[in-house]
Structures are given as C-alpha cells and as structure tokens.
Amino acid sequence: MRTPATGGHTGAEADEHPQAPEPEPAQTTPTDPSVNAHRKEDAMKAWSWDRYGPPDVLTLKDVAEPDIAPDQVLVRVRAASVNPYDWRHAGADPMLARLSIGLRRPKPGLILGADLAGVVERVGEEVTGLQPGDEVFGEVSLGSFAEAVAVPQDRLAVKPARLTFEQAASVSMAAHTALQGLRDDGRISAGQRVLVNGASGGIGTFAVQLAKTFGAEVTGVCSTRNVELVRSLGADDVVDYTREDFTARQGRYDLLMDIVGDRSLAKLRRPLTSRGTLVLVGGISARGGLLGPAAQMLRGALVSPFVRQRITGVRWNPNSADLQFLAGLMEKEQLTPVIDRTYPFAEIPEALHYIKRGHARGKVAITL
Structure with missing residues (x-):
C-alpha cells in the first residue's frame, strides 16, 4: 500500500x-x-x-x-x-x-x-x-x-x-523546468512581479521557491485547499482560482509562468505588463492529438513576433x-x-x- x-x-x-x-x-x-x-x-x-x-x-x-x-x-x-x-x-x-x-x-x-x-x-x-x-x-x-x-x-x-x-x-x-523557465527563458530579475499559474504542483512548488531566491515578488495561483501550502513556500500573494480569475488582473506582472495550460494566449497576456514575459511550460489539460502541450508553445512562437510582450516556451536542458x-x-x-x-x-x-x-x-x- x-x-x-x-x-x-x-x-x-x-x-x-x-x-x-x-x-x-x-x-x-x-x-x-x-x-x-x-x-x-x-x-x-x-x-x-x-x-x-x-x-x-x-x-x-x-x-x-x-x-x-x-x-x-x-x-x-x-x-x-x-x-x-x-x-x-x-x-x-x-x-x-x-x-x-x-x-x-x-x-x-x-x-x-x-x-x-x-x-x-x-x-x-x-x-x-x-x-x-x-x-x-x-x-x-x-x-x-x-x-x-x-x-x-x-x-x-x-x-x-x-x-x-x-x-x-x-x-x-520539475526543478530543471522551473529553473530554466524562470532564469533562461523568463530572464527573471530581482524586484520583478512574477505570477506562477499551477503553483502547488511539482514544477510550481519549485518555481515559487526559486522565484523568491531570485528576489522576485511572487504570486501563486492554486485551488482553495492549496493556498496555505503555496504561502508556506514563500509566495507573497496567492490567488484562489475558484474565487478569482487571475487573468482579470490587467497589467500587474512582469513575468508569468503558465504550467497548467488551460487558458488562451490572449487571456494569459492580460495580466502582463506591456513589456512582460509569458513562459509556457505545458499543461495537463492538453491531452491527445499530434502535439499535446507543444501546441500552445507553437502558437506562442507564432504570436510573439507581432506583440510587444515576449512569449516563449521552456527549452528543457x-x-x-x-x-x-x-x-x-x-x-x-x-x-x-x-x-x-x-x-x-x-x-x-x-x-x-x-x-x-x-x-x-x-x-x-x-x-x-
């Protein structure tokens, strides 16, 4: 057992x-x-x-x-x-x-x-x-x-x-993905406002802690029963997605790491500043098909050259x-x-x- x-x-x-x-x-x-x-x-x-x-x-x-x-x-x-x-x-x-x-x-x-x-x-x-x-x-x-x-x-x-x-x-x-997504793809720096969507999962729990070590102000998104866990990891703010839509927080964040993959690119860009960075990891919601989670990253790569915000996928190494x-x-x-x-x-x-x-x-x- x-x-x-x-x-x-x-x-x-x-x-x-x-x-x-x-x-x-x-x-x-x-x-x-x-x-x-x-x-x-x-x-x-x-x-x-x-x-x-x-x-x-x-x-x-x-x-x-x-x-x-x-x-x-x-x-x-x-x-x-x-x-x-x-x-x-x-x-x-x-x-x-x-x-x-x-x-x-x-x-x-x-x-x-x-x-x-x-x-x-x-x-x-x-x-x-x-x-x-x-x-x-x-x-x-x-x-x-x-x-x-x-x-x-x-x-x-x-x-x-x-x-x-x-x-x-x-x-x-999980930690490689979180580290490289924040540091290499997200280009995180001290003082930035960072949001992690999926903060209580394997990658997310590492991402919250790592973002804090880089000196960022961190917001985690999770369900009600995981709020205290995410706070205990060092998050400065926690959004309970059952009560609030984090994508309605327009222009607040310099960096958004999306681990869940259940929102459109348009919605994920909303909470970012005009020059903010969206880091796409994947998502449990993307099942089946030819590309799975990579489909969202492909869409992001196609959109990124035409918007002021940076959209990038994690290059795992x-x-x-x-x-x-x-x-x-x-x-x-x-x-x-x-x-x-x-x-x-x-x-x-x-x-x-x-x-x-x-x-x-x-x-x-x-x-x-």
Whole structure:
C-alpha cells in the first residue's frame, strides 16, 4: 500500500513537462542478444511496456543490468519519482512521441521513468568526479523505473546530505523546468512581479521557491485547499482560482509562468505588463492529438513576433551544472522538494494513475 510522505499533502494542481526528448539507449530485455553477455545474477527488475495505453500496460520484468558507456555511471536506484511525462510516454500522448519511442508500439527494451536518486555502483573510464559509493540524483530520458540504470555523468550531481533519496529523486525534471523557465527563458530579475499559474504542483512548488531566491515578488495561483501550502513556500500573494480569475488582473506582472495550460494566449497576456514575459511550460489539460502541450508553445512562437510582450516556451536542458546549483540551494534550505505521496516500486502503475488524475500536490515519489 502507498504511504504518505512527511506532510501528507494532497491536492488538485498538476504539472506538465514541455516536450519528450529522444530517449537514450535503453536497458536490454530478455529478447535482446546483448542479454547473453550478462550473467544470470546480473538480472534486475524493471517496468517496461509493449503496447501504448494507460499505466496498466506496464509490466514488471526481469531484464539484464545495463552496460555503461565510457561517460556513464551505473546507479543502483534507491528512489524515483513520477511525472506527467511518464504516463504520456506510456500512452504515446501526444502522438508525436511515437517518432522517438516507436510508431505502432514501444521499441523493444524501453524502460519507463526519468527522475532518480541512488548510489553509484560503477563508473565509465571517462567519468571524473564520481566514484562507487557516491549518493547521487538526476535524470535520464527513459529507464529510471528499474533497480539500476546507466546515467550520463552530465545528468547527475551529488545528493545533498540533508535530503532523503525520495526527496532527491523528486527534484530533477520539475526543478530543471522551473529553473530554466524562470532564469533562461523568463530572464527573471530581482524586484520583478512574477505570477506562477499551477503553483502547488511539482514544477510550481519549485518555481515559487526559486522565484523568491531570485528576489522576485511572487504570486501563486492554486485551488482553495492549496493556498496555505503555496504561502508556506514563500509566495507573497496567492490567488484562489475558484474565487478569482487571475487573468482579470490587467497589467500587474512582469513575468508569468503558465504550467497548467488551460487558458488562451490572449487571456494569459492580460495580466502582463506591456513589456512582460509569458513562459509556457505545458499543461495537463492538453491531452491527445499530434502535439499535446507543444501546441500552445507553437502558437506562442507564432504570436510573439507581432506583440510587444515576449512569449516563449521552456527549452528543457537537464545538466549537472544546474543540478549542482539546485543542490546548493537545498543544502542552504532555500529550496525544498514537496512530496505528496510515496509509493513502493511495485505500485508504479498506481502512482501514475494518481498523478494522471491531476490531484497531486508537489511530487509523487517511488521508493525501492
């Protein structure tokens, strides 16, 4: 059975990751010839899928432990976390995802999962700065829902000592998106008025805290039951969307990060100043179709040259430098992951169903 994490949060806002990148070479399955190169005792458990559909299409299989490239690290996974990115891959939602993971069905050998935290077991000959026994966190494009995973060194950082493995595994995808959306795409600066739509979800809880560390005045948008949570993260003002339409606040904000994706561009531009910036992350509301959440970003790119306000999508780029930056903030207690629930490894499909319903507040962690 699932167990509540510290704080036991539940809630209604959901996050979305902007785009599905090309998956890295996946762990092998028993049908791959390379399995014969592994001893039987090197087998591990992993969640794979051989057809597209809801999280129930996932199956727990015995597969061979992955080999590592010269620039990779083999991490014994201690915890993972789930993202909308994961259930979208399971269902090939949007259809564009099929270009990288398989047109009619998933390519053989793919393992689901991105975020992870664990212990270094082996390192490639080109790896520097990490060694067996180090506790690390980071992400892969696919493969973290397994007992071990091969991770490029440039997608890992040493785990902050004050964090549990579950907390550390909840950082990479959501915090990378929040950080790069605010700093790189939004060009945030001290003294700006920033609004985060979807402030109580995985990306949103990081975005509120990060915007405060950059010296901004932050307004969070969430439902009634999440108001106190968002305040506790440092928000200067909280809009309860069940009582007020934040898009009616004309000309108030220098930067708006839209995580939910349930409003038109015209409405999202309203609360911005004449030279304000709109950062589009995606949204749980964009399901199915060819482009999914990317459709809103495409519309924004087409509109932006013709208006005074800047409209940009998040250009997600997971990297160790940003993970180290985030780790430094967490060590100084300026940034803390919010965990809604923790599920055991055996219940990953149930965890994906939960996050797909859109009621997760903060992150949903997996423990091994």
